[in-house]
Amino acid sequence: MEISQNIILVGLMGSGKTTIGRLLARRLERPFYDSDQEIEQRCGVRVRTIFDLEGEAGFRQREAATIADLLKGSGIVLATGGGAVLNPCNREQMKRHGWVVYLDVPVRVLYERTRNDQNRPLLQVADPIAKLEALRAERDPLYREVADFVLDGARHHSSNAVQRILKEWETCETSK
Numbered sequence: 001m002e003i004s005q006n007i008i009l010v011g012l013m014g015s016g017k018t019t020i021g022r023l024l025a026r027r028l029e030r031p032f033y034d035s036d037q038e039i040e041q042r043c044g045v046r047v048r049t050i051f052d053l054e055g056e057a058g059f060r061q062r063e064a065a066t067i068a069d070l071l072k073g074s075g076i077v078l079a080t081g082g083g084a085v086l087n088p089c090n091r092e093q094m095k096r097h098g099w100v101v102y103l104d105v106p107v108r109v110l111y112e113r114t115r116n117d118q119n120r121p122l123l124q125v126a127d128p129i130a131k132l133e134a135l136r137a138e139r140d141p142l143y144r145e146v147a148d149f150v151l152d153g154a155r156h157h158s159s160n161a162v163q164r165i166l167k168e169w170e171t172c173e174t175s176k
């Protein structure tokens with residue numbers, strides 16, 4: 001692994017990718033990017049508006065283009081949208097251009113963290129817990145496929161999670 005290897009965070013909505021990614025970047029003095037925020041900046045509208053205007057398919061195209069662009073760089077910390085792993089090209093890019101951490105968090109915790117958020121269109125449904133369960137069943141194998149390290153997110157608060165990830169990262173760095 002190169003010292004300039006990107007660190008990429010994957011996991012379901014509410015798993016803490018943005019919070020933990022930002023803290024990690026600060027600790028490592030690296031630039032931080034969040035693919036959703038980057039898409040919003042490029043489009044000038046919120047994610048939910050992109051879903052309204054272009055559907056999920058349109059959003060996924062923008063997401064793939066944004067992730068490909070961001071991973072042209074090196075030495076960044078990148079928090080990806082929860083559905084980014086659905087696209088095999090994104091998975092390939094992540095594996096090739098990053099050290100990938102899966103934040104594995106139980107559905108009940110994800111639900112508590114996301115229940116008041118209007119900007120996650122996939123969760124604006126009658127039964128968001130059932131939706132999260134279904135997303136987890138579909139995506140957990142994909143997160144594991146790309147991950148170099150799986151963190152049990154339920155057992156760690158953000159700052160502990162960052163310590164744990166950094167410890168693993170340093171172990172990988174020194175065993176090169």
Ligand code: S3P
Binds near residue numbers: 017081
């Ligand atoms: C999505 C997750 C969201 C965002 C979009 C779709 C998903 O990102 O990309 O609403 O399919 O899980 P976060 O995981 O950052 O909430």
